[in-house]
Amino acid sequence: MGKAKTSKRGGASSTPYDRPAKNAAANNVFKFSKDFGQHILKNPGIAETIVAKAYLKPTDTVLEVGPGTGNLTVKILEQAKKVIAVEMDPRMAAETTKRVQGKPEQKRLEVLLGDVIKTTLPPFDVCISNTPYQISSPLVFKLLSLPNPPRTCVLMFQREFALRLTARPNDPLYCRLSVNAQFWARITHVLKVGRNNFRPPPQVDSSVVRIEPKLGSERPNISFEEWDGMLRVCFNRRNKTLRASWLGNKEVLAMLERNYRLWCATNDIPVDDTVADEEDDDNEEMEVDENVPPSAGDEEEEWGGIMDVDGQDDDMPSFFKESMKTEIPKTKSKRKKTRVALLVKEKVRKVLEDVTELADRRSGKCDENDFLRLLAAFNAEGIHFS
Incomplete structure (x- = not known):
């Protein structure tokens, strides 16, 4: 009786029903950049929730910051008139464009290559973003300082940053960021997002918040x-x-x-x-x-x-603190x-x-x-x- 054929080590799969190799993740098309804070949201359910919480209108123009491979972009295009996607990585910009190539949505997608903090933004109605952690604060205050701020922003941040945004007096995380952001906008927490919903997973959990800038007479007339x-x-x-x-x-x-x-x-x-x-x-x-x-x-x-x-930081040793209790003439x-x-x-x-x-x-x-x-x-x- 002949021996069953065995596949060679490292060889290609002989059948479509074979399990993928354990190191398949290492063979991705992209090597994600830590400098750009690239963590791609892979859970379609969370992407749909984020878009739903923006309460989009068919006439809305949406700004998306850091579209990555376009998982959120395609969901937004299903409900909005136009998407302006700002991306720093040319590879990701090309991937997002490829997602709608040859489809009717292609004409409704505009991709801007560059840093959103330094870019002069065209008019838009809503902002949706899986925000790179390192630009969280600059992005929030760039959006709030626009002459015509968006109607609403649904943004994903590192969880601690999101909790600081929504903290109130007497909260341990209440800080200058809390006062500044809440003075110019109404901010609500939407949902917590675990780290395993991203590829590659970050080291911390995330949260989605909705920011509604104060407009018209509600907007503070203060420098x-x-x-x-x-x-x-x-x-x-x-x-x-x-x-x-x-x-x-x-x-x-x-x-x-x-x-x-x-x-x-x-x-x-x-x-x-x-x-x-x-x-x-x-x-x-x-x-x-x-x-x-x-x-x-x-x-x-x-x-x-x-x-x-x-x-x-109060890193002073305890014995040194004890010695300072004795009064020293000024x-x-x-x-x-x-x-x-x-x-x-x-x-x-x-x-x-x-x-x-x-x-x-x-x-x-x-x-x-x-x-x-x-x-x-x-x-x-x-x-x-x-």
């Missing part, structure tokens, strides 16, 4: 640079009191003094540059915050270089304070304690109305942040 400049100081350490964040930081007071001088020069208001009396200068000791336990939410993560803050600054510097500090004290009564509040527990009152009070005293 984003000034609003964000104030929040940077407030959230330098979110668990500090506002008194410590503003009055207990020499660099902050020096920055406010420079800004005040510029405002006075712009408005032809004279400033008193004479040196302060010694008795006034003696009282100018730095305010020290209460003992605040360090927490993981004190400093914000860097999200794409936009939402970074100047915080420091060395008096050799730099003489001017009366305008004392005036600015008094203005800050007045805003925090008398006008807004927020001196003992912590940024992590304040809402946008508190920050609006704070900004209005600072501006009334001639203190600006842009």
Whole structure:
């Protein structure tokens, strides 16, 4: 009796019913680029959910950021008038174009090759994106800062970033990103997406959020640079009191003094540059915050270089902390304070304690109305942040 034929090691499959090789994933057409954050959504059910949550109209033009191989693109084209896909990788752009080649949808797809953050975008109604993690924050604020922002955006982000977007006061993840995004838009969490729904799978889970920019009369008539400049100081350490964040930081007071001088020069208001009396200068000791336990939410993560803050990790050894409990006499600054510097500090004290009564509040527990009152009070005293 003859022996059954055996396939050679590494040889081609002899029948269509043979199982694929274990290393078949290594033979993909593309080698995915980590620099571009390429994780292709492979679950068609989630793709359909994302498109459904955008509530598309047949007349809508949709911006898709990072279409990849076009799995979301073809779903969007089924419901929208046109798709503008922005892709950095020429291979992926070609693959997306190939998906609709020779079909009626081909005329309704426009592929732009380049970086969406640096690209001047044509008008569109809705944005849908499986967003590369490294451009999450820049993309959100590019969309919100457009002269005519989209009606809605359905975007997939790293889960922690999505939770920061939707966090509210007293939430451990509530931060400057939360306040900024929610000030300019209504943001809701749609669904959690596990890492195994992507190829290749990322190291973290993702979440889909819906962002609806405030339009018309709802849109805040405030300079984003000034609003964000104030929040940077407030959230330098979110668990500090506002008194410590503003009055207990020499660099902050020096920055406010420079800004005040510029405002006075712009408005032809004279400033008193004479040196302060010694008795006034003696009282100018730095305010020290209460003992605040360090927490993981004190400093914000860097999200794409936009939402970074100047915080420091509390890696100080315990024995060194014990040695610091002994009081050390402070060395008096050799730099003489001017009366305008004392005036600015008094203005800050007045805003925090008398006008807004927020001196003992912590940024992590304040809402946008508190920050609006704070900004209005600072501006009334001639203190600006842009």
